[in-house]
Amino acid sequence: MQLNVFGRMRKRRIMAAFSAAIALAVLVAACGGGDDPTATPRPPAPQATATPAPQATATPAPPSPKRGGVFRTQDVGIPHLDPTIIDVSGQANFLDVIYDGLLTMRANDYNDFAVTGQLAKSWTVSANGTEFTFRLQEGVNWHNVAPVNGRAFTSADVGWLIDWSKENQPGKTFNFYKKIVSWNAPDDHTIVIKTETALAEFLPQLAFPNTKMLPREILAQQDGNVTLSQRIAIGTGPFMFDSLDRGVSVAAKSNPNYWQPAPNGQALPYLDGWESFTMKDYAARLAALKTKQVDRWYWPGGIKKDDANDLGQSGSGWVIKKDLFVVAPNLSVNVQLPPFDDVRVRQALAYAVNRQQIIDVRFKGEGQLSFYVNPARAEWSWTQEQIAERFPYDPDRAKALLAEAGYDGKPVQFVFYQGASPGFDQQTAEMVMEFMRQVGFKIDTEVVPDYAAMSARMNAGQAPVNLNASYGHTKGNQLYAWYHSSSPTNWLRVNNPNLDALLDKEQATVDADERAKIVLQIVEIIASNFYSIPNVTPLAYRADAEWVNGLVQNRIAGNYERERVWIDPAKK
Numbered sequence: 001m002q003l004n005v006f007g008r009m010r011k012r013r014i015m016a017a018f019s020a021a022i023a024l025a026v027l028v029a030a031c032g033g034g035d036d037p038t039a040t041p042r043p044p045a046p047q048a049t050a051t052p053a054p055q056a057t058a059t060p061a062p063p064s065p066k067r068g069g070v071f072r073t074q075d076v077g078i079p080h081l082d083p084t085i086i087d088v089s090g091q092a093n094f095l096d097v098i099y100d101g102l103l104t105m106r107a108n109d110y111n112d113f114a115v116t117g118q119l120a121k122s123w124t125v126s127a128n129g130t131e132f133t134f135r136l137q138e139g140v141n142w143h144n145v146a147p148v149n150g151r152a153f154t155s156a157d158v159g160w161l162i163d164w165s166k167e168n169q170p171g172k173t174f175n176f177y178k179k180i181v182s183w184n185a186p187d188d189h190t191i192v193i194k195t196e197t198a199l200a201e202f203l204p205q206l207a208f209p210n211t212k213m214l215p216r217e218i219l220a221q222q223d224g225n226v227t228l229s230q231r232i233a234i235g236t237g238p239f240m241f242d243s244l245d246r247g248v249s250v251a252a253k254s255n256p257n258y259w260q261p262a263p264n265g266q267a268l269p270y271l272d273g274w275e276s277f278t279m280k281d282y283a284a285r286l287a288a289l290k291t292k293q294v295d296r297w298y299w300p301g302g303i304k305k306d307d308a309n310d311l312g313q314s315g316s317g318w319v320i321k322k323d324l325f326v327v328a329p330n331l332s333v334n335v336q337l338p339p340f341d342d343v344r345v346r347q348a349l350a351y352a353v354n355r356q357q358i359i360d361v362r363f364k365g366e367g368q369l370s371f372y373v374n375p376a377r378a379e380w381s382w383t384q385e386q387i388a389e390r391f392p393y394d395p396d397r398a399k400a401l402l403a404e405a406g407y408d409g410k411p412v413q414f415v416f417y418q419g420a421s422p423g424f425d426q427q428t429a430e431m432v433m434e435f436m437r438q439v440g441f442k443i444d445t446e447v448v449p450d451y452a453a454m455s456a457r458m459n460a461g462q463a464p465v466n467l468n469a470s471y472g473h474t475k476g477n478q479l480y481a482w483y484h485s486s487s488p489t490n491w492l493r494v495n496n497p498n499l500d501a502l503l504d505k506e507q508a509t510v511d512a513d514e515r516a517k518i519v520l521q522i523v524e525i526i527a528s529n530f531y532s533i534p535n536v537t538p539l540a541y542r543a544d545a546e547w548v549n550g551l552v553q554n555r556i557a558g559n560y561e562r563e564r565v566w567i568d569p570a571k572k
Contacts, residue, residue, distance in 0.1 A: 065262075065549065069567040070273040073296045074288065076280045078250050079452040080230035081241065083212045084165070084219075092209035094250055094276045097562045098143075099212035099235035102134060102158065103203060115207045119153070119236065129198030129510050134158075136189040140259040143240045145232075147217045150257065153236050155185035160216050162193070176205045179507070197508040200515055238269040238563035251275045260563060270550075270566040280450075292317065292572060295545050302540030305364055311543055317572065318543040325540040329370060331432060331533035332468045334461055336493040339407050346530035348401035349465075351394040352439040355536050358431055363538040370537035371527070380519055390527055391534050398439040411442040415454065415463040428536070429467050458491035467535065479522055480507055483531065492531055499525045547571035 075090025083095045102120040105113060117123070120134040136155060144150030165177040179199055184192045195202065205211055213236065218229040233241035236259065239252035252274045262268050277294065279285045286307055288294045297303060302325065303311065312320035331349065333340040340346050359367040369387040382390075414436075416429040426447070433443050448454050457463040468491075481487050484503045485495045499522065506518040526532055544551075550564040 063549070063568065065270050065564070065566040066568060067270050067566070068272050069569070070275055071271050071296075071548070071565060071567065072294045073274075073276045074279045074285050074294055075250075075276045077247065077278050077450045077452070078244065078276070079246070079450065080226070081233040081244065081250075082214075082227065082229040083210055084214065084229075086210050090276065094252070094274070095212070095233060096209060096237075097239040097252055097274045098233045098237045098241055099214065100237050101206060101208075101212045102136075103207040105207050113204065115203050118207075119213060123203075125203075130195050132193045132195075132202065134191050134193070136191070137259060138189055140236050141257060142215050142236055143234045143255060144257060145234050145240065147221070147228075148215045148234050152188070153213070154188040155191040156188070157213060157215060158191045159183045159185055161214060161219070164216070164219055176202075176211065198510050199507060200510050201507065239271075239274050242273070247278055249275060249277045258563060262564070268563040270564065274562075286311075289318065289543060292545075295548050295567065296551070297543040302538065303543060305366065305541060308541035308543070317546050319546060320541055320543055322539055322541050324368065325537050329428070329535040329537060330468055331535055332463075332466050332492055333531075333533070334464050334491070334493050335529075335531060337461070337464045339405065339410070339412065340464060342405045343530055344401045344405040345407060346533070348398040348405070348407075348439065349436065349441075350391050350530055350533045351398040351401070352441070353432055353435045353533065353535070354393045355391075355534065356393070358428060358536045359538075362428055362431060363536065367536045367538040369534055371523070371532070371534040380516065382523065387534050395435075395439050402440050407440065409440070409442050411444040413444045413446060413464045415446045415448060415457055415466045425467075432467065432535075459488075461491075461493060463491070479503060479519070483522075483526065494529075494531050496525065496529070545572075 073090075073093065075094065078091045078094060080091075081095065083092065083099055086092050086095070100119045102118060103115045103123075104118040106116045119137055119140060121137050123132060123134045125132055134155075136153075136158075140153040141150050142148040142153055162177060162180055162183055166180065179195045179197065179202075180193055181196050182194045186192070214229055215234055218232060218234055219227055221228040223231050231244075238255050238258045238260075240255045242251040242253045244250045254269050254272050256267075258268055260268055277288070279288065282304075285297065286303070289297055289303075289311060303320075308320045308322075311318050331353065333346055333349065335341060335346070340349075355369055359365060359369075369384050371382050371387045371391070414429065414433055416426060433445065436443060448457060454463065454466065458466065458468075480503045481489045482492065483494045483496075483499055484490060485497075485500055502518055502522050502525070506515060506522060509515040509518055547568045547570075549566050549568060550561060552561045
């Protein structure tokens, strides 16, 4: 399927412009009283003073949205189009404009993770927290594209997706769907979902990028050795899939039959299309911003501090914002592969890394220690003092532990991928490897092309040491995904019955205070066994375009209210 509203030649010209921009960048009083002591003069009567009536200040009306135009952004590679098995956040950002979920994030600001309705207009939860009743929006249709052909979206679609997911166990939604014991659709616009226990993350999980609603016609149909959902995207969202040219770009066009109108009753979306260019090279991404060939920075990677300061000069059209990075980078090891099956070797690795030097040198002093839960979520994470005390930089102790473990000097394989974000990028990886060499580790380095390749290596148990990252906003849900022995994304190959029991308990605990206590117990087991090694979370700079209106985001990959985004050409 190759319907391209923009045209392949257009894309190639834009990519050529990026290259040209890179080349160009390389070249360039006191009051007086009476004096008669015998008389006390009567003070004059106060004079009436006219108080001017407040003048009405006209509040300028917000600008009216302008229709048309294509929103252009960046990614580091989109390997397929199935949101249930998302590999990279740029992929989630693009697919979010095509697919809707039952719920979405409210995203009033960058740190707002409260859920709100999308395809579900309302919901109720039973007193015991195990029954969820959703009332669905009416008048919603799938995109009018074969093989779905614009049929109505109903509660039966939700039920079918639950059954399919439980049977096929998509990696990142495995724990979510397996806890559902039954569903019932009393009518086309109501679905009742029952879970085996109360689930603290059930509603938030429904708002994540990998629990979008997909039709059975593309998930159940094979296209060669993959499902059709990996080759085409058909959802209910404001944009329809147009084309995918792997390694170059992916495009979507406006959905003329989108179900949600604007508050004034006008049709949405405002834009004609949404396009993302693959740019793994930092210089290419930066050049695209400087020349305004794109309307947004691929923000999970962050802009370097000096470049952000330069880009944010007055009149540039870009507004620079700074936030703690979205994820908590960790040094991950496969605990079943020698030599890391010995806890002393994992402990030596922890003491070998000088994290403060990474902050000072790699991130110019702008970063924090991170251990599993992102320090941006302070209510769930260890303090900086706790991390520093438990995982000090102690190369002598690291050497002694390697000797005690009988490490024979056999090289360990260190895997990282191109285009990775700060904290687990190549520069950070090279610093970590040098620290490892200084205490006696021998290292073989492997660079894979992207995160999809990295995930495949980890799933196959072929990434003994790697830099990876956890998303602190998912709280315990990702703890379960990474460390429970039954999880298909337990890439570290952890098998600890006590940890499994706590992870199960944490998932079923709704009370926030009690849950926090359990999370701390879980993290203590992870720390004591050195299943993950702390690293550094940097501050990340991002750029917002002054000509883009209505784009709402938070730390989770997504484009909230993307149907209301519009571009003002006069400001570009």
